[in-house]
Amino acid sequence: xxxxxxxxxxxxxxxGQEVTLRCKPISGxxxxxxxxxxxxxxxxxxxxxxxxxxxxxxxxxxxxxSAKMPNASFSTLKIQPSEPRDSAVYxxxxxxxxxxxxxxxxxxxxxxx
Amino acid sequence: KQEVTQIPAALSVPEGENLVLNCSFTDSAIxxxxxxRQDPGKGLTSLLLIQSSQREQTSGRLNASLDKSSGRSxxxxxxxxxxxxxxxxxxxxxxxxxxxxxxxxxxxxxxxx
Numbered sequence: 293x294x295x296x297x298x299x300x301x302x303x304x305x306x307x308g309q310e311v312t313l314r315c316k317p318i319s320g321x322x323x324x325x326x327x328x329x330x331x332x333x334x335x336x337x338x339x340x341x342x343x344x345x346x347x348x349x350x351x352x353x354x355x356x357x358s359a360k361m362p363n364a365s366f367s368t369l370k371i372q373p374s375e376p377r378d379s380a381v382y383x384x385x386x387x388x389x390x391x392x393x394x395x396x397x398x399x400x401x402x403x404x405x
Numbered sequence: 406k407q408e409v410t411q412i413p414a415a416l417s418v419p420e421g422e423n424l425v426l427n428c429s430f431t432d433s434a435i436x437x438x439x440x441x442r443q444d445p446g447k448g449l450t451s452l453l454l455i456q457s458s459q460r461e462q463t464s465g466r467l468n469a470s471l472d473k474s475s476g477r478s479x480x481x482x483x484x485x486x487x488x489x490x491x492x493x494x495x496x497x498x499x500x501x502x503x504x505x506x507x508x509x510x511x512x513x514x515x516x517x518x
Contacts, residue, residue: 296448325505335494335508348505383448394439394496394506396448 294318296397298384304403310372313400315384316365325394326359326369327383335383341367374404407432407499411509418485419517426480426512428495433473440469440480441494443511449494453480485516 297316305311317324325340339349341361349359356375361367371378385396408431418424428438437456441449453462453469455478461470468481478495492513496506 334510337505340505385449393451393454394449395451398448
């Protein structure tokens, strides 16, 4: 099992540019989560999907953030336009069913200059 | 709103010691509680998941306990090793949701050889 796969591992971009983060959940998992981690705020849930449908996006900080899950094996998180305060580590995680363990990817370290 | 607190924020112990990490949460109506480990620059790895009906879970040298009524959980690590050095986070579901997790800020553990 390859686990949750995220790409890229590192992204450095300039303010105003569009950034797209990608995630492949574990096969068979029906829930997918996007988290953001910073020193100041810790881990924050941005959005989660169940069976490819967005269930709760109340954690998405602004309209500049959007997420999609076109099928069970792929999701994207897009920031357009990016700002320096978006710099953080973005994690994707998946789980199968409720009351089950959450499996995290290795994260994308985003730096917006 | 669920709030999760972890004490201490950092802990340093000599190799071989037994130690306890603490986690408290404000809303006791939880489905489960998870303990995670995070190594520097890496994603989170789920260590133990305790269902609300359980009092404790064990995996190797790790033992996690749960007291829902008092809103507390502990992670006991026996015979600590330098390889146990990492940040340990606990997480519980948002109030009324099994899928969305609220994370504590973590305890950074250093085991000295």
